[in-house]
Amino acid sequence: MHSPPPCWTQPLPKPNEHSSRQAAERQQILTKPPGSLGQLEQLAIQLAGLHGVEQPTVDPVRITVFAGDHGVCEEGVSAFPQEVTAQMIANFAGGGAAISVLAGHLNASLEVVNLGTVGEVPVLPGVRAEQIAPGTANLTVTDAMTEAQACAALASGDAAAGRAAHAGCRLFIGGDMGIGNTTSAAALACALLSRSPEALVGPGTGLDTAGVSHKSAVVSRALKRHGDNTDPLTVLASLGGFEIAALTGAMLGCAARGIPVLVDGFIVSVAALVAVRQQPDVREWLVFAHRSAEPGHQAVLEGLDAKPLLDLGMRLGEGSGAAVAVPLLRAACELHNRMASFADAGVTDRDQSESREGSP
Ligand SMILES: Cc1cc2ncn([C@H]3O[C@H](COP(=O)(O)O)[C@@H](O)[C@H]3O)c2cc1C
Ligand SMILES: O=C(O)c1cccnc1
Numbered sequence: 001m002h003s004p005p006p007c008w009t010q011p012l013p014k015p016n017e018h019s020s021r022q023a024a025e026r027q028q029i030l031t032k033p034p035g036s037l038g039q040l041e042q043l044a045i046q047l048a049g050l051h052g053v054e055q056p057t058v059d060p061v062r063i064t065v066f067a068g069d070h071g072v073c074e075e076g077v078s079a080f081p082q083e084v085t086a087q088m089i090a091n092f093a094g095g096g097a098a099i100s101v102l103a104g105h106l107n108a109s110l111e112v113v114n115l116g117t118v119g120e121v122p123v124l125p126g127v128r129a130e131q132i133a134p135g136t137a138n139l140t141v142t143d144a145m146t147e148a149q150a151c152a153a154l155a156s157g158d159a160a161a162g163r164a165a166h167a168g169c170r171l172f173i174g175g176d177m178g179i180g181n182t183t184s185a186a187a188l189a190c191a192l193l194s195r196s197p198e199a200l201v202g203p204g205t206g207l208d209t210a211g212v213s214h215k216s217a218v219v220s221r222a223l224k225r226h227g228d229n230t231d232p233l234t235v236l237a238s239l240g241g242f243e244i245a246a247l248t249g250a251m252l253g254c255a256a257r258g259i260p261v262l263v264d265g266f267i268v269s270v271a272a273l274v275a276v277r278q279q280p281d282v283r284e285w286l287v288f289a290h291r292s293a294e295p296g297h298q299a300v301l302e303g304l305d306a307k308p309l310l311d312l313g314m315r316l317g318e319g320s321g322a323a324v325a326v327p328l329l330r331a332a333c334e335l336h337n338r339m340a341s342f343a344d345a346g347v348t349d350r351d352q353s354e355s356r357e358g359s360p
Helices: 017-029 039-051 071-075 084-094 098-106 147-166 181-193 209-226 232-239 242-256 266-278 280-285 297-303 320-338 350-358
Strands: 061-067 109-114 127-129 171-177 261-263 286-288
Touching: 017 039, 017 320, 039 286, 039 320, 061 084, 061 098, 061 147, 061 242, 071 181, 071 209, 084 098, 084 109, 084 127, 084 171, 098 109, 098 320, 109 147, 147 171, 147 232, 147 242, 171 242, 171 266, 171 320, 181 209, 181 232, 181 242, 181 266, 181 297, 209 232, 232 242, 232 266, 242 261, 242 266, 242 280, 261 266, 261 320, 266 280, 266 297, 280 286
Parallel strands: 061 109, 061 171, 109 127, 171 261, 261 286
Antiparallel strands: none
């Protein structure tokens, strides 16, 4: 009997309202016009509530990249061949991938979880072999995963959240690697948001216009086969991927353990959408890092009522867009924790001057 990890159904913790209130009050006494640090103020207050402290920090940061292959690649939906998934796992371990460089630059710990690739992956440092199958099934023909496989992937993600908690991490970034996964993510988003493939399918790694049309038709066939079921586990198993399901499990697992998640681009946001449909309370634990250039991302962000911090035209995945936003979260915390108050710095506050002006 396979079942999803406990975070799939158990109540998730709420942010600590007392700490957010304390942090909001602190923002009012720092030596700046109230609100002048814009979104950085809201970020510090949100992180304070999530960590249950007046003065939050996001370090140490954990980045976990989940990798898996997609059976739908046999429909010709990616500009790149499927063997790239396994090759990139080796590149993550070797330090040459974008996310490897960013993790080193940020002093964040990086782990890679291989959930199953067509190409063989040797034993590599930093790569966990958690093979479910050598890839999902072709989702135009049959369910991408059995429910047992989807549950195994959710559990892998939850276990990654558990390792991050055990290591004392205060911020989690999930990344994706899987050639063909923009097709799976678009199909999931169409099913959950009741949108047409034409609205959500994009070029992924670089399809031309004809390629995008073909990919839309592939997603249409998948949706026809799937039907109108919107149960999150059913949709995930039918149209998802191992790495997408693991990302969903990781986000729920992080919320369950009180770890905020910095959400990357299109793929990770779709995994977040699945998580939110299952457990709406997970939403409060998510900070959205960037808007991907993959056109479907905007609709997914709207479905999550999310306003991302950055819009850099990035469309890589791997957790790279989230990694790039880490310095903003660090800056928000540093400013919040280290700026002087009006009283401590001997700077006249607005109310003080008003009361002086008002006095006879
Ligand atoms: C060298 C390389 C590195 C990547 N790193 C992330 N992706 C990203 O692109 C893929 C999704 O796009 P599509 O659906 O068009 O295949 C995923 O593997 C995603 O992680 C990469 C893609 C390539 C080619
Ligand atoms: O935004 C993403 O996550 C993305 C976009 C294109 C290709 N891979 C990932």
